[in-house]
Amino acid sequence: MAFFFDLFVNGLMIGSMYALVALGFVLIYKATSVVNFAQGELVMFGGYIAAALLVLYKLPLAVALPVLLGSMIALGFIVERGVLRPMVGQNVISVVMVTVGLAQVFQGAAALLWGAQTKNIPLPIPLEPYVIWEIYLSPVNIAAAVVSGVFMVTFVWFFRKSRMGIAMRATANDQQAAMAVGINVRMVFALSWAIAGLAAALGGVLWGNLIGVDTQLALVGLKVFPAVILGGLDSVPGALVGGLIIGAVESVAAGYVDPYVGGGTKDFLPYVLMILALMVRPYGFFGREIIERV
């Protein structure tokens, strides 16, 4: 039983990192109806910048972190302004293709700027695991869960209570009405991308620290799809729950099944879940039901 809980708890912590990346994806989809296939690449880019700042330029973490967050927010703004805004009003497939192209541009640019070999992100976190009730908790996972958790709680508060957050939800609900009450819809779009950039920056540091920074890091973006499909494409709590489920399921499954099949369970089970979810509940656990008054 301890083995199960060990897998489960560590899986949840990994899941919180998926949730972080998924949050950025959901936010962009909700506010701007853009399915962003470059979310993973955004994370990768964040990881690259972090590695570059810490290893290449040898900046202390306290300096590197604000620079990283600032540049990823700026990157979000630039992408929205320069690439997505001209696409407003085009059909869905064109917009999707633009984000796919964007993903490749990020891949290429990162390799071009900082090289393709794997880099480490050194974080001042001890390696020695804590043992609580026979469960081995690695400090890196704990740190990741804490950072993701804090970010998400802050975000949810912002989204529910702040003036800008309410404006974002209003825009997601009815764009024209949002304009009619004076909400600056372009500002909302830009802000969604900026927050997605911020989430990607944190995701990049955490994931980069865990698995190393190279272009493969973008693959974490692929795990976002099962997470958001499970939770509901347009639901912020859905992103959180979906991420946690995917993290826990892949960890537990890998622990029990991998010894028999020789590995790989982690990579396919989330997608099996996604396909099942699409068959049973295509709008996800928390996806938006259309309100109709009769």
Place this chain on the structure above:
Amino acid sequence: MVSDAPRPLLSVSNIEVIYDHVILVLKGVSLTVPEGGIVALLGANGAGKSTTLKAISGLLRTERGEVTKGAIEFRGRAIHRRNPSEVVKHGIVQVMEGRHVFEHLTVEENLLTGAYTRHNGQSTKKDLDVVYHYFPRLTERRGFKAGYVSGGEQQMVAIGRALMARPTLMLLDEPSMGLAPMLVTEIFEIVARLNRAEGVAVLLAEQNATMALQVARHGYVMENGRIVLDGDAKAISENEDIKEFYLGLTGVGQRKSYRDVKHYRRRKRWLS
């Protein structure tokens, strides 16, 4: 330019609106709204009332429409090239046809979105109280999702939300649409009270001419993208043509025969 009349709050002069670069919808519409006045814009479906309001609020551009000729001035400043959020900051808010509440937000959050253009938290609180004062029903509904409250309450949310921007001019598009007659009366009474107590000027686009002419002081009648008649609300409601075409009245006790209906058709064409 010298004129003896005081400068109107809003003046729309001879605007032409084209949708999608080809479809001519408004063919030279002019109207004015005086400071603190209520002006009715009447006309049948498709006459161009909504388009006129959207031209003023700037929402036209979200529907690929464009003001190609003429000018819209608010307190002497041209606003027809502004985007909607700037227009709201100038003090004009449109309450769209079909209410358009944010269904997934609570009633109170809906109201709060209306205060977006004004950043002051303190006065937002006070404005909420003002809205709840005019629409006491919304007080009980404040925590409900706006998508689940009744149609009349949604209309109240829409008007209250607009009020939160502290507008000097409110553009009301078909507030009576889809509402029970009792509610229509209630909403029009509140609009009239808002106008009296808060000094909000109102430009009211309505198909329900009877109702609109009761609260308005001045009226315009639109047909086919043109203003075909304008005048004092009282004069309009006594105009023989208007009585026949819009108020559904003929001489007392007379019944309409089909021959007369055909006759209307001819006369209506002549009128436009």
